[in-house]
């Protein structure tokens with residue numbers, strides 16, 4: 292059965308509880324819905340060298356690639372049907388610019404965030420990152 296936007300947000304919220312965010316105290320979780328129905332989650336991972344922090348969305352994207360079940364031809368690109376993002380301290384929590392670029396690499400179709408009352412808000416990717424630079428540009 293297809294996963295609802297609210298359910299995908301639930302996965303992202305659960306992932307946020309694993310965040311390592313001692314510096315910002317701003318835990319974030321992301322859940323990526325893939326073409327085969329799989330859901331891959333990630334959380335932010337901060338560092339004492341602040342700039343080395345990895346956002347939740349990019350943790351999830353790395354995991355999506357690293358945990359693919361079958362051996363793949365290098366360069367084969369999975370497609371993200373939808374990406375849900377939850378910040379435990381703020382709603383909505385929109386993906387940062389770097390994460391938009393990384394989600395775009397995998398043809399992300401839309402991003403789901405929590406509205407101020409916790410309801411799912413779906414944003415088309417082209418609204419989030421218009422005129423994106425991506426694989427097709429090369």
Ligand code: THU
Pocket residue numbers: 312315317318319320334335336337344345346347348385386387390
């Ligand atoms: N953060 C994310 O995980 N995703 C975003 O798209 C925005 C920001 C994290 C990074 C940092 O650990 C904390 O939120 C505060 O910026």
